[in-house]
Amino acid sequence: MITKFRGDEYIMHRNEKNPIITKADFPLETHAVFNCGQTMFEGKTLLLIAAFYKTPVNDSLCGIHVATSDDGVNFEINPEPLFIKDNWHGDCPGSFDNWVIDPRVTKIDDTYYIIRPGQVRGSGPCALLYKTKDFKTAEFVDCVALPANRVPCLFPEKINGLYVRIDRPYNIHCPEEPECIPDTDILRASMWLSYSPDLVFWGHHRPLLYPESVTFSNWKIGPTPPIKTKDGWLEIIHGVWKEDGEFCYSIGAMLLDLEDPSKIIGLLDRWILTPTEPFETDGRVANVVFPCGAIAEEEKDEIRIYYGAADEHIGLAKGKLSELIEAIKNCPAPY
Ligand code: BMA
Numbered sequence: 001m002i003t004k005f006r007g008d009e010y011i012m013h014r015n016e017k018n019p020i021i022t023k024a025d026f027p028l029e030t031h032a033v034f035n036c037g038q039t040m041f042e043g044k045t046l047l048l049i050a051a052f053y054k055t056p057v058n059d060s061l062c063g064i065h066v067a068t069s070d071d072g073v074n075f076e077i078n079p080e081p082l083f084i085k086d087n088w089h090g091d092c093p094g095s096f097d098n099w100v101i102d103p104r105v106t107k108i109d110d111t112y113y114i115i116r117p118g119q120v121r122g123s124g125p126c127a128l129l130y131k132t133k134d135f136k137t138a139e140f141v142d143c144v145a146l147p148a149n150r151v152p153c154l155f156p157e158k159i160n161g162l163y164v165r166i167d168r169p170y171n172i173h174c175p176e177e178p179e180c181i182p183d184t185d186i187l188r189a190s191m192w193l194s195y196s197p198d199l200v201f202w203g204h205h206r207p208l209l210y211p212e213s214v215t216f217s218n219w220k221i222g223p224t225p226p227i228k229t230k231d232g233w234l235e236i237i238h239g240v241w242k243e244d245g246e247f248c249y250s251i252g253a254m255l256l257d258l259e260d261p262s263k264i265i266g267l268l269d270r271w272i273l274t275p276t277e278p279f280e281t282d283g284r285v286a287n288v289v290f291p292c293g294a295i296a297e298e299e300k301d302e303i304r305i306y307y308g309a310a311d312e313h314i315g316l317a318k319g320k321l322s323e324l325i326e327a328i329k330n331c332p333a334p335y
Contacts (some may be wrong), residue, residue: 002248002287005216005274011068012251012272012305012317019279019313020073020306023050026065027079028053032284034290035115035308036067037103037114041135043071045295048082048114049314050101062100064116066135072304073316088118088128088140095121104292106154106225108163113199114138117150124148124170129199132146142200145169153225154199155233155261162195164261166208166235168222176314189220191237193262199249206262213334214239216250216271224293231325232258232265236294236305239271250274251307255328264333270328272324273307273317283310296321 023030030053037048047067055061063081072107083100086210099119106113112132118126129152130138145152152167170189191209194202211221217239226233232255241248252270255261275287290308297303303321306314 001279002243002246004249005241005248005271006276007274010270010272011327012303012319014277015073015316015318017073018277018315019309020316021047021067021075021077021195021314022279023051023312025075025077026051026053027077028055030054032062032311033308033313034101034311035290036306036314037064037105038293038295038304038306039105039107039112040295040297041068041112044068044070045075045304046135046312047075048103048105049077050103056101064100064103075182082135082138083114083116083130084133086140088143097121099125102150102292104151104153104225106156108154113141113154115152115154118143120147125150126166127152144200144202151222152194153223156228157225159259159261162197163199165194165196165202165225166223166261167192167194168220169244170220189222191221191223208262208264209237209267211239213267214252214271215250215269216241216274218242219247224291226256226261227294227296228258229255229296229298229321229325231329233261234255234294234296234303234321234325234328236291238290247285247287248275249290251289251305253324253328254333255325266328266331267333268328269331272319274311275307277309277315279313280309280315283312285311289315 031165032052034050052334065073069075093188099121103116113134118128124147129141129144148170155164211217219242220240224236251273254267255265271285294305
């Protein structure tokens with residue numbers, strides 16, 4: 001078990017009721033609970049929770065369910081999934097798996113856009129974009145990224161006339177290791193920015209951040225939907241440390257320029273949350289705290305992260321937004 005990052009809490013503090021959601025809270029017999037998309041909707045905290053469960057007709061199925069809460073701690077989970085495997089690929093040949101997890105949600109104007117992975121067997125996941133205004137139904141917009149790319153996260157508004165996204169394609173070799181040839185065992189995964197006039201057609205792709213850019217990641221790094229603050233785009237990230245065949249997933253943060261998000265204003269050189277509690281260190285996949293988003297409220301000076309823990313639970317960590325932003329500003333970007 002990788003323990004090198006353990007230490008006292010830093011900026012983000014766990015809720016005393018953690019884990020606030022577990023497998024047992026699901027309305028179906030569930031054997032895994034993953035990371036959730038998160039947003040405010042009609043004054044409530046809304047989570048999009050992915051779970052693997054058994055049904056009378058399907059031995060193993062995954063779906064994404066809406067859960068809502070008035071107090072941000074006690075959630076009611078809708079037993080009807082908002083997403084299950086669908087036939088977005090039509091009649092095209094190939095094998096498309098059931099991999100309905102890790103949703104990222106961004107509100108743009110009055111519409112909520114959700115991106116989730118669609119697994120293409122043999123090639124890794126591609127990214128599927130949906131939209132909703134009520135979280136009762138979601139309309140498929142398009143497949144917006146080729147495999148292997150499962151995590152595009154949309155900025156909440158256009159910048160200089162274009163939609164922007166931040167994502168993490170896989171099998172990209174790192175410039176620091178030019179001899180590293182991508183293969184199935186080398187998931188050199190970095191973060192990129194892309195731009196689009198309409199959310200469907202994307203281009204002007206540029207790399208932004210590499211796994212080694214932060215101390216707690218040497219394997220993969222990945223994004224969440226950026227949050228607008230007066231100091232810049234707040235970007236909560238995950239980083240994965242790999243050692244002797246084991247992994248440790250931690251959470252970090254950076255700040256991007258409001259006008260030009262390819263400029264990193266600051267990048268925290270350490271984690272803000274790393275697995276320390278038993279529900280984070282033990283489980284279906286051990287040593288995981290993983291974010292698919294965050295909810296920040298400037299007027300309350302608060303940031304909340306609902307994070308997946310060990311692929312069995314959801315935990316809540318809360319911090320002061322101003323403290324997080326000041327800490328990031330004190331860590332200039334490494335390049
Ligand atoms: C990542 C995501 C997370 C998961 C983690 C560990 O790639 O799929 O949902 O928590 O792996 O399994």
